[in-house]
Amino acid sequence: MTLSKMLLSAAGLALAAGLAQAESHMSETADKRIALSNNYAGNSWRQAMLQTWQEIGAQAVTDGIVAAADAYTTSENQPTEQAAQIQNLILQGYDAIVLNAASPTALNGAVKEACDAGVIVVSFDGIVTEPCAWRIAVDFAAMGREEVDYLASRLPDGGNLLEIRGLAGVFVDDEISKGIHDGVEVHDQFKIVGSVHGDWAQDVSQKAVAGILPSLPDVVGVVTQGGDGYGAAQAFKAAGRDTPLIVLGNRQDELQWWADQRDATGYETLSLSIAPGVASLALWVAQQILAGEEVPKDLTVPFLKITQDNLDDALATTPEGSVANVTYSLEVAQQVISDAK
Amino acid sequence: MTFLARHRIILPVVSLAVLLAATFYMQPRAMSYFGLNLLFNLAVPIALATIAQMMIIMVNDIDLSLGAFVSLAACVTATFLNDAPMLGLLILLALILSYALLGAVIHALELPAIVVTLGMSFVWGGIALFILPSPGGAAPGWLRTLMTVKPPFAPMAVVAAVIIAAVTHLLIMRSGIGTVLRGVGGNARSVARAGWSVIRLKALAYGLAGLFGVLAGMALVGLATSADANIALRYTLLSIAGVILGGGEFTGGKVSPTGAVIGAFTLTLAASFLSFMRLSPDWQIGAQGAILILVLTARLIFRQKGSEA
Structure with missing residues (x-):
């Protein structure tokens, strides 16, 4: 290493150290x-x-x-x-x-x-x-509230909602559901007409939703906890009903389905999770x-x-079978x- | 009989010493009052649970509900014993009595203990969930003080181990009733012919297991500061492995209380050692099993040599 190179690297180091110092005591x-x-x-x-x-x-x-x-x-x-x-x-x-x-x-x-x-x-x-x-x-309750807030912004006239819950008896499930019900109280144009446990899994959700659908009136929106949106969509499709506005939970299969629907029919929704x-x-x-x-x-x-705008980016960076990450x-x-x- | 075969305690002691030396070599920080306590304090409830399991193995049975039972005792300790000490004490006493009753029922109806205890594990787990549906509760202040006490010379974990081993050794190996209890595992019929009531002895053995199970739950809460209905599920297998590692055998009433305590400490240390080695968690369970097999193989070899001689 020549002297000049050494000096240069020393200067670089000093500069980096100085920067680090400035960037809140990294060193x-x-x-x-x-x-x-x-x-x-x-x-x-x-x-x-x-x-x-x-x-x-x-x-x-x-x-x-x-x-x-x-x-x-x-x-x-x-x-x-x-x-x-x-x-x-x-x-x-x-x-x-x-x-x-x-x-x-x-x-x-x-x-x-x-x-x-x-x-x-x-x-x-x-x-x-x-x-x-x-x-x-x-703040899982806030996540539930946010879902209903979004639905209210998209469907100002309100209507019937289907709630898909997670694993019974788990704290997270209680919290998200509480947030959703709080949200429905604020936006009283919505009414939850049915509630099933999907255990945060697509297959369980699909079965549960398929089971309850025949007994339900027209549903305009589905509030979920993540991992269950794709299954719900499949159940609606199998029952021959119109696809309602399903809030998704960042899973790759959900995002893929959303992208396909968007390309086909201009479907628009929101996806959120941790x-x-x-x-x-x-x-x-x-x-x-x-x-x-x-x-x-x-x-x-x-x-x-994940919104309509960054859906493609999120989908591109999420491996199959995984969940969107940042x-x-x-x-x-x-x-x-x-x-x- | 060779020296080793006669003194079945030698092998567990050597295993623990070798593992301890290896741990100290890898992590010199552990070689201190503070380090030893961190390394071993969670082994104290495991040692108590291992003694409980030993009581059952001593009478030729096996207890698959111990982990759930210890969890239940922990939940009672963190809730009732803390809020209403008298009621808590009564519940814990009732738990010990129900264990004794279980022993009597298993003997009277000639039920396989493995099936009964497996069934009971769901009962204990259910009650624990009922008492503490979500994790919580608090350790009674005196219990927390007891488990975090800093005695002079040796850390709490070591002192506790010596006390547990000494008390159970006196009870099982030295006292008259201990000898008879081991006799139930060795040859129940001759014990009965000698005029003892086997059903009472079995109830006593199970009752003692219940007592040590409750103590394990209490010690665990004292360390963890609160409870969880699933807090000690691992103890079922750990306790069985601890008894065997400590020189006990599944049949014949051949058990060693000191060995059981050492076995529990060895198992705890093995887990820490593997973690210090930075072994991937996928391999850790396998490696823990490998250590167990290694010790058992060593024992088998020594015993065969012993019978040849």
Whole structure:
């Protein structure tokens, strides 16, 4: 290496360091190690989540923002396993643990151990209630309300709605449904005439909707929870009824169906869900906390909304059988933090 | 009989020591008061559950409901025992008695324990869900203090292990009733001929299992600070593996309480060790199984050598 080249690279480094400094103390976390503690990897959403973490984490390490961003998944989806995993991560000397928890409460003991050992704990998606941890929560009720708001904007005259719910007894299902019913109360031109459980799966939804359809009057809209829109559309088609306005949930098959309908009949709708890339948001939040930034303990994840305008982009980037994803940048994380302040 | 065959406790101790040495080598941070506690505190409820399972295996039965039972005990501890201690205590007592009753019924009707306990696991799981439909509750303050206590010299987990092993060793290996209980597993008929009521002994063994199951649930809540109806489902298999790893056998009343505690700690350590090795989670269960098979193979070889000699 010649002298001039060395000088140049040194100058480049200095410049990069200066930039990093300006971009909210990136260099301060250069020697910090962050671990992801994950309880389950058995569906497309979690797979996409892990992939996003790996990509963003590797990039952050290459850029010298953090020293390590390793992902750990428990071999079984059990709180006792994950509690042990968290304690192992403390022993391994990580500075921050980003956590998708198997239980909102059963990990509190282990999380407390981490906090007491000076480890930053950021929980997301599956959050923990331990006060010393940060929470990046999903406002599922708001998602339900937003669906009805959208329907109201498209169908000002109102009409009958069919609600497809998720897995009975799961907190997420209750929350989204509550939001939908709140929305219907506000927009009282709508009436929910039927409600079935689709378990967030296309085949289950199709069967459930096909079962209830004969007993229903004319339906103008279908409110869903994600993973169920395509099945509902198929059931309507099989019954020979007009396709109502179905709110979708970002799954690839749903987006594909939407694109086909749009090309054929000019079908227009909205698709919204939580992007698995929320893991990258959690990574940046942890980095910001490590950098000494004041971060409120409770943050809210933005939804990933797909509209008529960005449908083609979303469809092009979503692998078959997967779910639309977005990776969050440091800037978005800072925005989320400042919004919560 | 060789030295090893006579002292069945040697192999579990050596397994734990080797694994511990390997863990310390990979993660020197673990070699401290703080590190040992983090490494082992979650093994305490597993050790208690393993002792509970040992009581059942001791009388030639097997308990497939233990994980659900420990979860239920945890749910009761995090709700009733915290809000209304007297009522909570009564419920826990009732749980222990129902376990004793279960033992008596299994013996009286000559039912296979494996089927009855499998069925009961759904009953316990159902009640746990009824008590705590969504995760929550809180650990009673005294229990939390007890489980996070920092005794001098050795961390809580190690002290607890020594106490559990000592108490159960005295009860099962040294006391008169312990010998008779092991006799039920060895040869129930001769125990009956000697004038003992086998049904009462079985009820006692199951009752003791219930007691240690409840203690496991309480210890778990003390560590986790709250409960979940599914919190301890893994304990069923872990406890069986722990008993076997600790030198126990499925038949003949051959059990070792000290070995069971060591077995539980070895299993916990094996999981941490694999995690420190950064082994992919897909392989971890398999690797855990491999460690188990390795230890059992070693035992088989030693025993065969013993009988040849």
